[in-house]
Amino acid sequence: MTTMARLLPHPILSPTLTGLWLLLVNSITPGQIVLGLLLGWMIPLLTQRFWPEVVTIHKPFTLLRYIGILLWDIIMANFTVARLILGDLDRLKPVFIQLPLSVTSDLAISLLANSITLTPGTVSARLSEDRRYLLIHALNEADPDTLIATIKQRYERPLQEIFEQC
């Protein structure tokens, strides 16, 4: 481990924390920036043992695009679900779907599962022991295969690109 890595274990986390600090205190003064930098440096250092693996983002722009898509889907999902809830409940066709996974890292799987839960009428319910399937509950889904394809194309692939491709 280089000195640099030892002193700055999470090069992405540190500036993020500084940014979040400034958000928290709701002001951008020199004093707060200094304090934010200090915290951004110290907190990762102190918590290094709890988060030993280094996160690297391979494609930052894909990440931004992903976030955009996700936000849009979330808004849409809300309307979809709202309509379902307000509508005739007897017409709903809930279904469980086994989603085969291509992503392998903890972070990517977790982000995928989260994204699925946040978006149209789906909740990720269980990860199989071998981490190869994610069980999804869909509130109203006629065609499971389309859903699987959509998820894989819309969420899984970008996540794989961002976090897993070297």
Add this chain to the structure above:
Amino acid sequence: MLEYLLSFLILTGAIFTFIGSLGLLRLKDFYMRLHGPTKATTLGVGSLLIASAVFFSNRDAGLSLHEILITLFLFITAPVSAHLLAKAALHLNLHSFAKIPIKSIKEKASSDTIGIKH
């Protein structure tokens, strides 16, 4: 203009909060009920938080964006909660209108050795 924006955000937030809980109340089985709050409240609370940010940025001198932190936080945590709840419900074999696929053989086998791994 600002007032309209605020009103829109507030109403959206409130309506989605309402619908989320309505889903919780109305839907027929646990897995379905899970969809109500976890989705609707993200947008519901999200809108309200943005409304708050807009309101205080406008009222006080500087930008007030710290509400975004709560949104961010909820976006990270709400799906995790939902996931764990679903997992718990599956574990308890709660009644479902959707057919629950049986656990893989591997999962079943490993459940006999619980408690040893640390």
Add this chain to the structure above:
Amino acid sequence: MEALVAILIGTLTGCGVYLALRNRTFPVVLGLTFLSYAVNLFLLVMGRLTIGKPPIIVEGVTEYADPLPQALVLTAIVISFAMTAFVIVLSLKAHLEMGNDHVDGKHKP
């Protein structure tokens, strides 16, 4: 509003007392927690009801809620937290030693 608060605190107290009189440790601990909710609210409202006037000094504002009961409640919350933690673990220990969770360790588990 005063009547509402009075009824609320009274109800919490009553529930706490009833649960504290049960014969298993868990409900008793629960009852003690309810009692501490009740008394914390009680202490707070001893400074009378004030809405929207937190005791944080802002120039030009002259009316504030009484800060002292709030400070007292804070201390009381912390103390009752400590006590609750202690009694939870103690009931655990008692359960282990007696083989059941009866408050007098009498009955079969």
Add this chain to the structure above:
Amino acid sequence: MPNSYIILSMNLSLVALIPFVGAIFVASISRLGRLHAAWGAGFVTLLALAILYPMIADVFSGQIIIQRFSWIPVLGLDLAFRLDGLGLLFSLMILGIGLLIILYARYYLSERDDMGRFFAYLLMFMGSMLGIVLSENIIQLLIFWELTSLSSFLLISYWQHRQESRSGARMALAVTGGGGLALLGGFLLLGEICNSYDLSVILRSGDSIRAHALYLPMLILILLGAFTKSAQFPFHFWLPNAMAAPTPVSAYLHSATMVKAGVFLLARFFPALSGTSEWFWLVSMTGLVTLLVAAYIAMFKHDLKGLLAYSTISHLGLITLLFGMGTPLAAVAGVFHIINHAIFKASLFMAAGIIDHEAGTRDMRRLRGLWKFMPHTALLAMVAAASMAGVPLFNGFLSKEMFFAETLHHTHQPLGWLMPAAATLAGIFAVAYSLRFIHTVFFNGEPVDLPKTPHEPPRWMKVPVEILVALCLLVGMLPALTVEPILAVAAAGVLQGSVPEHDLAIWHGFNPALWMSIIALSGGILIYLVRRPLSAWYEKIGDRLEFRSLYNYMLNQLFKISRYITHLLNAHSLQQMLFVFMLFILALGVTGFIDNVSALTGDRIRLPVDGVSVLVTLILIIAAIGAVILHRQRLVSLILMGAVGLGVSLVFIKFSAPDLALTQLSVEVVTIVLMLLALYFLPQFSPRESGNYVRSRDALVAIAAGSGVSLLVWAILTRPYYSIADYFLSNSVTGGGGTNVVNVILVDFRGYDTLGEITVLALAGLGIYAMLHQLKLSGSEQDSQGQIWDHDLHPVIMASFVRLLLPLALLVSVYILLRGHNLPGGGFIAGLITAVALIMQYLANGVAWAHSRLSVNMHHVIGAGIFVAVLTGVASWFFDHPFLTSTFSHLHWPIIGEFELASAMMFDLGVYLVVVGTTLLILIYLGLVHKESHLTNVRKRIR
């Protein structure tokens, strides 16, 4: 006789105190050799006599010697000693007979008996007796009085391996000690009446005492003391049981000392208390009944010492009766009989001891015809017995005849004939039992089945008896030459004035008293001759008269009742304790509340109600009641409690207390985590155990308590309000350097409370750690429905996000810590957030994983936190300010700009550390217990 007082410097008190010192001395020298103790005791007694000797002349010349030390002057408690005629008489008896007893005991005690202990106890007892008779202060008298009870307990129980010794000693202690307590009450009242505890004052104030409203209760209490000690009916039963003591003890206690203390008291207070009809009836009737009953029983006792014991009681009754008559001459007779009885009874006991010692039994059914084996002893015993029977030429005759004569003085009263008749009857009995003693033991055929062949005792063992018997004869025949001077001076001491004319001659002509004596003698012989049918009759009723079984029954009842009541009160039931507590609180509350002056509702302007508040309140109420209804489903009630906690936080926010809301929220979740941790090991459901009655009873109490609190809240909230709050609001910024007044109160105005509060927290952590230390729990492998736990230990999705949350939460925690002084927040909440963030790691990744990554010793964190807080407080000493005085200043740094540094922040840091340390300590060790429980499960399965 005019009293003149001499204040001596040292010596009088030494007479009473030397035996106590001597006791220690004797106990310590007994290690050097068995007999050293006896010689030591004799030496001590002689020393006391030697110190007393120079004072005798002064007393005989009519002076009273007083010596006083100051002890507790404010209470009127001085150590004051007094020597007058009465005291002198008793001192001489105590020391003189004591000396003989020591000589006797030296031969009496066997090889197995610990002489050091015996003589130490004996000297203690001697000192206590001397203390009684030499006290000027009556409370001091009482102290010595109770010391005789204690030391006699030790003496009676000397042979502690014998059951009758132990029970006899305990009975004696109970009765005489109890009497002493009554005496204490009496003396307190007497002191109150006279405004002094000094005998000199009391003895002068007889008239005012007798006229006082408290006279009767005081008299009864004092007499209870006297009668119990002197074994007067109905307290007589302890004395025969005390015969389990070694005979030297009996000889000493029941002739000259212990039992005489009671009659000493009658004599001592004679001038102050006597002369009323209350005195007459109480004292003389008690004496009369005792005289008769005891003499009657004495005739039938088979135990040699039992006979002597009842005879003693009877003679004490006689003396009591004499003092009860209240006339000066009767008092003189009483004093005279005290002397005579001491002499003949001591010799008789010693004789009985010799018989017991040599023949191995005291049972008169087996002791017969001993004349042949021990003629010398028999002769001595016969003289003493004759004296006891009141045979002319022996000393007992003289005082008994004075007694007979005195009884005749009351014939003018209603039932006046009763007294001489009873006296004569008692005389008859006395002759009968004396005759029985002599005739059965020394004649009446051959011994029956004795353990050993009797013979004369060692030479020196008889010497004390010989001396006493010689005294019987000398006094009996030459009273004017021998006993008159001491009797006169003692009687003067009793009467505190001139002694009436009395004639100690043997022959007074054929007066009624002589006839009574003659009747007694011949009647006694007659009764002895027809003793067998009488004895058969006695066997039927005698036991009841002895009261022993009655006493035991009462004692057993006392123990039984105490056990019953104690178990009733203290059933070790928490429910009962809490129920009683609640009732007590309600009773107190209602008593305070009910008042016809105060209106319930005050006139403060009330706040309007809004819909959201009603809703939140309703939800809180329903959730709370729901938790009660569903309390047997534990997890459900816990979830409902979570809802209540959230609601309470909202109420805090509503009523302008953001700090409280933050704290409540953090505490709530930690509590839930803790309860879940515990619930894992506990049953998931509470059984339905309480019946309808208990539940409705508890519900009633709960409703009463709730309503009470509601009324209280209503009453207070509707009242106008003034408080010290303004001071905090106006000094928070200028004096405390912070705008969040709540936080400034916590770390500054009332920082001392907070210091205590974090100590409580630390204590909880340490206490829990200690409880969990080496605790072995085993958790279940399935939930309450019997389902095996999910196999997934640490769901990946949860684990990875929770790791992400840690830095975020720490950031928030720093934010809350730093702003606390000016905005809602502070060390406590920040500490909880940090702790919660770390707990999350435990939740998500397991205790083993997290624990291995958190290497900080939490004990040190807690210790450091307290240290920081205290040292922040102590630092103000160096600026000459009191503990916890805060200071703050605004600093300007380039680039960074202005920022505030307050010592209170340092204090808050201490708070932070303690909170983090404690919360983690608790959870980590609970977690480790869990880990341990899994290992136990695995081990179980392997086996």
Add this chain to the structure above:
Amino acid sequence: MLDLVISIALGLVAAAVAMSFWRLLRGPSLPDRILALDTLYVNAIALLMLLGIHLGSALFFEAALLIALMGFIGTVALCKYLLRGDIIE
């Protein structure tokens, strides 16, 4: 207008609170109750934001932040309890 909107919004959120609470009381299953409690936490955040705008006070932010944090942990702990019994093994 804003006041009216806020009042309507408060009404809606209050109704949401009531419905969530109803689910909490009714269950029927434990996950239902936990979900309801979690929803109540989120509803509380909404309530606080509205109240903050209504009263013009920025002091509700920290409470909302903490509710988010603590609500999450509560839910996680309860779920873990259902799954494993032992929540921090």
Add this chain to the structure above:
Amino acid sequence: MISHMVILPVIWPLLFGALLLLLQKQSLQVLRIVSISSVSVLVLLTGWLLSVVNNGEILVYALGNWPPPFGIVLVADRLAAWMLIITALVSLCALLYAVRGTDTMGPHFHVLYQLQLFGLNGAFLTGDLFNLFVFFEILLLASYGLLLHGGGRLRTMAGLHFVIINLVGSTLFLFAVGTLYGLLGTLNMADLAVKVANVASEDIALIRTAGLLLFAVFALKAALLPLYLWLPAAYAHTSAPVAALFAIMTKVGAYSILRIYTLIFGEQAGPIANLIQPWLLPLALATLVAGVLGVLASTHLRQQVAYLVVASVGTLFIAFGINTSAGIAAGLYYLPHSTFAAAAFFLLADGIAKRRGEMGDRFEPGLIMMHQRIVGTLFFVAAVLVTGLPPLSGFVAKFMILQAALSHTALPWIMAIVLITSLFTIIALARSGSLIFYRAQAPQPSHAATDSHVRPSIVSDINGLVIATCLLALCVVIMIWAGAIIEFVQATANQLLQPDDYIKSVLGVEK
């Protein structure tokens, strides 16, 4: 430093508690030395404080330099100093006993011990009602820890009851303090006294309610009937040195009652004057009776001593209930006596139980124990002390109480109950001593080898007895110097009955 002497007895043990926590990993020997030196110095500190306030001066220490009634004040008057020195002495003896092995039975004994003293001393010195609550909690939590120290079934169960009932008590305390603050707007005790004396007539009932609820709290701590039920099991089942230390715990309740109901609700409290007087004496008499019945009913020695503590609570409150200078003085004299005697008795009971092996301290005849003569003598002395037989301090105390009662209308009741219960105590203790000591038999060689459950344990350690003797010697000391001590306690009682001085010292103004 002299100006800070008031707070030294409080923060001294706190600092040492924290220090011991930091030294946690050090050897036991180090911890013991630190702990004992801390308490030894505490004895000196409190002695010094006592000598300073002995002239009647009332020392007031304003924490944080905030003037009363706004900040918290410590007030050291005669009563406070008296409680402090008694606490320091008894805790030193108990600690010396504890370092003979009790402290190894679980972790953190010494930290808990120091913090217990922190709580006790803080409670005695504070002049603020809420702060009194805080210190009550400290001393309670520390006592929970100490009570449970070592573990075991009965101890845990007794501890559970003790903890839960005290938690309810703490809640009640807050209700009462809250009510007082809600009506009077202050927490400073002197200020409360002023405000109560001038309370508006419509608030009287509420203030009275608060005062009576507070009484229930203190009565619980003091173990007054009907709230003594927790005590016998708790004291009987904890370790000996802790029980010895706890001899002072009930006195905290007694202290609080004395303080609050002379200062705030005393003679000068206007319409609320002498608030608890109708309750105190009857409850005290009943407590004495209940305690002595328990003494008679006990089946083992430690239980009996625990009930003796209950009885001593009754006796103490009889003295206070007389509510005159003489009565209070009698109680204040009785207080150290009963504390030292009970502590000594607990240590002695432990020594007996250890020496009798598996026979323990049950009232059953066992075998002759090691040092039978010495132990027996000490038992005798302790019994004489607690029964109030002459000539030891127990007698002086009982005498004072009865003398004080002479002026009371309930004199017949007081006298009858005090004297009769004394008799019962004598009977009970004579029985206990007789069963334990007199009926002990010499071990028969053949018996001892086979029958292990009657074999006495070989406890040759005499130091425990020495410590018990020291406590008994303290009783002798207060008997010998009774004159001076009684002058002191009378001055203390007078100081308490004239709270104007206290109020003036704290608030700097006349009432």
